[in-house]
Amino acid sequence: MTRIFLFLFQAFTIALLTSLEARGASVLAFGDFRGHLEPCGCDPRTDVGGIKRLAAAVTRYRAVSPDVVVVHSGNLFPLVIKDKTEAQGISKSIEIIRPDASLVNETDWSLLSTKEPLPKVPWVLSNMREKKSRPEISEVIRAKDKEIYGYLGLQNKSLVSFNQDLFSQWKKLSKTKSAADRILIFSGTDAELSKVSNTKFFGVIISSNTTKLGIEKGDQEQKDENSLMRSFSSKFLAWSVPFGGTGLLRQGGLELTPFPKTLEASVTSTSLTVSRPPSTRLTFDKIAPVQWLTPGEESGTPEAIVKVFDDVREASRNQFRFLVAQRSKDLPESEFAGAESCASCHRSSYDVWMKSKHATAMISLVNRSRQEDPSCVECHVVGFTAKGGYVSETVSPKLSNVQCENCHGARKAHVENPLNAPKVDAKASCAECHTPPHSPGFDMTSYWKMIEHK
Numbered sequence: 001m002t003r004i005f006l007f008l009f010q011a012f013t014i015a016l017l018t019s020l021e022a023r024g025a026s027v028l029a030f031g032d033f034r035g036h037l038e039p040c041g042c043d044p045r046t047d048v049g050g051i052k053r054l055a056a057a058v059t060r061y062r063a064v065s066p067d068v069v070v071v072h073s074g075n076l077f078p079l080v081i082k083d084k085t086e087a088q089g090i091s092k093s094i095e096i097i098r099p100d101a102s103l104v105n106e107t108d109w110s111l112l113s114t115k116e117p118l119p120k121v122p123w124v125l126s127n128m129r130e131k132k133s134r135p136e137i138s139e140v141i142r143a144k145d146k147e148i149y150g151y152l153g154l155q156n157k158s159l160v161s162f163n164q165d166l167f168s169q170w171k172k173l174s175k176t177k178s179a180a181d182r183i184l185i186f187s188g189t190d191a192e193l194s195k196v197s198n199t200k201f202f203g204v205i206i207s208s209n210t211t212k213l214g215i216e217k218g219d220q221e222q223k224d225e226n227s228l229m230r231s232f233s234s235k236f237l238a239w240s241v242p243f244g245g246t247g248l249l250r251q252g253g254l255e256l257t258p259f260p261k262t263l264e265a266s267v268t269s270t271s272l273t274v275s276r277p278p279s280t281r282l283t284f285d286k287i288a289p290v291q292w293l294t295p296g297e298e299s300g301t302p303e304a305i306v307k308v309f310d311d312v313r314e315a316s317r318n319q320f321r322f323l324v325a326q327r328s329k330d331l332p333e334s335e336f337a338g339a340e341s342c343a344s345c346h347r348s349s350y351d352v353w354m355k356s357k358h359a360t361a362m363i364s365l366v367n368r369s370r371q372e373d374p375s376c377v378e379c380h381v382v383g384f385t386a387k388g389g390y391v392s393e394t395v396s397p398k399l400s401n402v403q404c405e406n407c408h409g410a411r412k413a414h415v416e417n418p419l420n421a422p423k424v425d426a427k428a429s430c431a432e433c434h435t436p437p438h439s440p441g442f443d444m445t446s447y448w449k450m451i452e453h454k
């Protein structure tokens with residue numbers, strides 16, 4: 001019964017999509033990856049889409065509607081790039097998707113001097129003071145009968161904040177009489193957005209949510225949520241790109257969407273949290289043309305991008321294996337004992353733990369073939385970042401999964417002499433792993449209840 005229902009639902013979704021696609025979208029926009037190559041899978045509510053899904057969708061649209069203009073609002077990387085291989089993977093993938101225009105956004109701007117790992121794509125920025133110094137960046141890009149401009153509102157001496165001179169310059173640059181043919185990719189403050197939007201020079205403004213928008217409350221998350229609300233707000237006639245590759249913004253006769261319309265999000269320069277339904281906090285019903293890309297939509301990812309992913313995975317496996325060689329040496333002096341050695345004296349605690357998801361945290365990684373990915377292993381085993389902690393499934397199986405010592409601290413000395421009892425605040429440990437992107441539903445009271453022991 002459920003199966004039939006699911007099948008019908010899928011068939012309906014596909015049919016609806018096809019009919020929408022057949023009508024053709026004239027602009028597709030995406031952006032603000034901030035380093036999120038792929039969802040981690042820790043919680044479906046923070047599924048940020050990822051590049052595979054996005055590339056598959058863009059490919060589908062281009063097949064149906066070859067004239068579609070694909071614009072990208074930049075900000076591919078977090079402000080601090082921790083994983084260079086992954087950054088290069090993002091970069092290569094974007095080169096393969098090849099948008100018609102990419103805004104030089106905040107993080108891209110900060111990377112311009114180093115160039116690495118910025119992709120070679122058609123970059124656009126229309127408010128630079130000295131255009132000649134950046135030949136790789138266009139002031140305006142003409143693609144498929146459209147003119148694409150880019151605006152970055154940073155307090156920076158190399159950039160011009162929107163004013164009449166800049167506007168006259170844009171008018172001189174333009175070769176079309178119709179505003180409908182002009183697209184602006186925008187990133188800046190509310191005030192700038194409102195000025196630019198009031199000129200009615202652009203038919204479409206694609207706004208990228210930046211930390212500069214809607215600064216009213218001190219709290220970062222509050223600020224970011226405000227900014228999202230604002231850039232979606234119709235008073236600016238601007239649409240905000242879905243971030244992190246969660247979705248595509250479509251313009252061109254598309255009003256219906258079979259995808260969920262609610263979204264919760266907070267973005268900071270280093271982390272991104274997006275929760276999809278159930279949520280009632282922000283409702284963007286009036287902003288119809290966003291197509292959220294749902295899990296499973298990776299089928300149809302271009303081969304070249306699948307290859308980039310395979311290469312990134314290979315690199316992280318190699319890094320893991322390098323670490324195995326390094327870290328094995330520290331095991332003999334390990335201060336970790338492993339949960340088995342606690343069982344004899346703390347039977348009831350042990351039994352509670354054995355039944356908890358912590359005791360099988362590694363299986364979740366194995367199921368996704370990520371057991372040799374340092375960026376995942378970190379939170380799914382004992383002491384991966386500590387000396388003498390987990391090395392690998394074969395070298396240190398006793399330290400696999402989340403165990404007593406993740407919360408109570410290393411305890412070998414205590415096993416040898418129970419009087420040796422370090423004072424560790426076990427409850428303080430949760431937040432190290434149950435961070436908003438990985439555990440958006442975490443709350444101490446209900447979570448502790450699930451694993452309570454003495």
Ligand code: HEC
Pocket residue numbers: 337338339341342343344345346404405408411412414415418419420421422423424
């Ligand atoms: C040989 C028996 C024995 C073993 C093995 C043992 N413990 Fe204990 N543990 C004790 C005793 C005895 C106490 C003290 C009880 C008290 O003071 O009420 C204790 C206290 C504790 C406490 C509470 C006080 C504190 O230090 O925070 C924790 C937590 C704890 N043990 C965790 C562990 C863990 C984790 C392991 C395995 C790595 C372990 N114990 C292995 C006997 C043992």
Ligand code: HEC
Pocket residue numbers: 039040041042043357364365368370373375376377378379380432433434435438439440441442
């Ligand atoms: C910052 C710590 C952290 C990192 C890094 C991390 N995880 Fe997790 N993961 C968690 C936590 C915490 C949960 C449990 C979330 C909850 O239930 O609230 C979890 C849950 C999961 C689950 C869900 C298990 C289930 O119940 O179905 C999967 C799968 C998973 N993680 C895979 C990964 C993969 C793959 C990576 C690397 C890309 C990764 N994790 C990186 C902390 C982390």
Ligand code: HEC
Pocket residue numbers: 339342343346349350351353358402403404405406407408425426427429451453454
């Ligand atoms: C996810 C974290 C976590 C894991 C895993 C965990 N514990 Fe605990 N444990 C706690 C917390 C939190 C408390 C309550 C401490 C408090 O209230 O300050 C606690 C309490 C205890 C106590 C009682 C301490 C006291 O002061 O009375 C013992 C003993 C204990 N745990 C042993 C274990 C053993 C043995 C294991 C593994 C088999 C284990 N715990 C796994 C977090 C954890």
Ligand code: HEC
Pocket residue numbers: 357358360361362364365378379380381402406407426427428429430431432433434444446447448450451
């Ligand atoms: C070292 C990282 C780490 C720490 C510390 C940690 N957890 Fe977890 N927790 C995880 C991971 C990973 C999972 C998911 C396991 C899986 O299924 O793969 C998880 C899952 C859980 C779950 C199961 C959630 C569900 O939906 O079934 C509960 C409950 C939980 N943790 C509570 C806690 C509490 C309470 C603390 C602090 C006392 C804590 N955890 C500390 C990593 C951690």
